[in-house]
Amino acid sequence: KMEYKLRKAEPKDVSDILRLVKELAKYEEMESQVTLTEKDLLEDGFGETPFYHCIIAETPGENSSDEPSVVGFAMYYFTYDPWVGKQLYLEEFYVMDKCRGLGIGSGILRHLSDLAMKTRCTGMMFVVAENNEPSVQFYKRRGAEDLSQEEGWRLFRFDKDSLVKMATPAEE
């Protein structure tokens, strides 16, 4: 059984985080959409008001003198549902291909669920692409509800250009 350790991400981890973000985007066939840089990750996650939190999964190096390898991560933040209160929102969750099936993913989810309960969140939320069968099954097996399917919730988005247009006051 593979030994691994979960820990809070530190500023030094941003290059590994970006590497894993890009690997996950490649898996989801959205690699070209990642415009984030290490600098963004550093400012946005480790500044005065973090926009996200991150936990890292690492495995020991080949020899005892080797650096451990970062093989998985989860990026999350806290959100609010005015009906039921605080939620833990799981934005990204990824374990490298070569390390799958070894309990690391489950370990990360367990850690986050525990954190959600300790911080008095009533739920943990995330999105999954409907054609990502392995992930959909992974989550449904663990009791996740599909709010889009069951209640008809659709995620809408304004990109930067539309945002700028909307922020401009209408002509009198």
Place this chain on the structure above:
Amino acid sequence: MDFSIRAANVEDCKDIARMIRELAEYEKVADQVKVTQKDLEQDGFSKNPFFHGIVAEVPEQHRTKEGHTKIGYALYFYSYSSCAGRSIYMEDLYVMPEFRGKGIGKALMSKVAQLGLAAGCNQLNFTVLDWNKSSVDFYLSQGCVDVTDKIGYHCMRCEGEALEHLAQP
């Protein structure tokens, strides 16, 4: 009609709680509202807020027959996208029925967009119920994309027993 938009303060929680309930009734799920006025005060207005709010107000002469001048609101918080970085999420947007069609909803959303841009955000996300045609049409007319339709993203939640079970060692 004259109206103003401003940041919500702790005294607005009574009206916000009222309008949250009204919005839930409109979405046909009023019995699902568990958050109280006190929760809103603690969760939105203490040192580490979990959400922010803006309120739309009309002058006294336009108050409702129950005497309300706070007639619309939006709740939002900051989030993060591994593709686009800083994001703003609009959790609720509501205008009381008798004040609709006067540009108040648009003004509330515009304010959220302004606040998001000021904080360096690159996108604004929110969810809409698929049967809520007037809202869906309104948002699409403002230039947004239906991400569920386009990329097939489904919103998922683990709660209650499922969450407790997941947290077990």
